[in-house]
């Protein structure tokens with residue numbers, strides 16, 4: 001079997017088109033322009049690419065976009081000061097502070113400083129709690145992107161065995177919540193899991209979010225399984241020339257492609273969905289802040 005490749009880039013483009021339609025309706029029917037502020041501290045090259053794309057795509061769907069680039073030496077107090085200003089700014093309905101942050105800044109303090117109603121990352125305790133009990137509100141961007149890709153693959157996921165590899169607050173934990181909501185039987189695997197290969201072999205759905213290049217071997221995958229690869233790892237690519245690099249996921253793509261039913265590539269899989277879902281979350285928070293019902297069909 002050769003797996004079908006799930007085209008996250010095309011899916012994200014379609015989602016952005018639908019978001020633009022909603023933004024247009026909010027503007028004409030409610031005189032409301034959703035606004036997103038993205039904040040980056042330092043000059044990690046990958047983070048800079050993501051933040052630039054976030055700010056550009058925000059503007060492209062017709063939203064108000066603000067980008068703050070702070071120097072590597074920024075103190076925690078300075079960053080908290082900016083967040084306080086953005087919390088109070090009526091033009092801004094979503095605040096995203098790009099992670100990771102430099103060592104002198106405590107990410108937990110920063111996350112807790114973001115007004116819960118503007119938390120488009122779904123990182124604050126209230127948002128995490130709302131997600132856990134199924135209340136309306138933003139859903140963590142990468143897991144939401146994975147869920148949308150999965151929903152497109154299955155009429156129903158009820159009763160399927162799903163394994164989430166990685167237990168981060170950013171991806172693993174919210175992903176497991178979302179799969180539970182779909183009535184999957186969910187296993188969370190992590191660095192202490194005994195016999196990971198065996199756990200993966202049982203799964204109809206594999207979500208890999210460990211951050212280690214090609215860690216999930218092709219022969220671990222159950223024939224016909226759907227594989228969602230969240231990993232974005234840069235490795236040396238001497239075949240492309242001296243000093244060249246390329247991106248790979250957490251799954252051995254070639255090996256898994258030979259047995260899986262469907263698989264996301266890296267790049268072009270989950271990554272573009274993360275940004276599109278951030279824009280969808282901003283429409284959600286802008287709607288909720290203004291007493292409007294957030295559009296359900298966007299991320300259904």
Ligand SMILES: Nc1nc2c(c(=O)[nH]1)N[C@@H](CN(C=O)c1ccc(C(=O)N[C@@H](CCC(=O)O)C(=O)O)cc1)CN2
Nearest residue numbers: 050097098099100121141142267268269271272274275
């Ligand atoms: N505050 C947050 N920080 C971070 C998040 C997040 O959701 N919120 N997620 C990750 C990184 N991330 C978003 O910021 C992200 C990663 C990858 C992509 C993406 O489009 N990847 C492309 C490849 C891009 C490249 O060439 O490097 C792809 O996979 O096709 C978008 C967003 C960490 N921080």
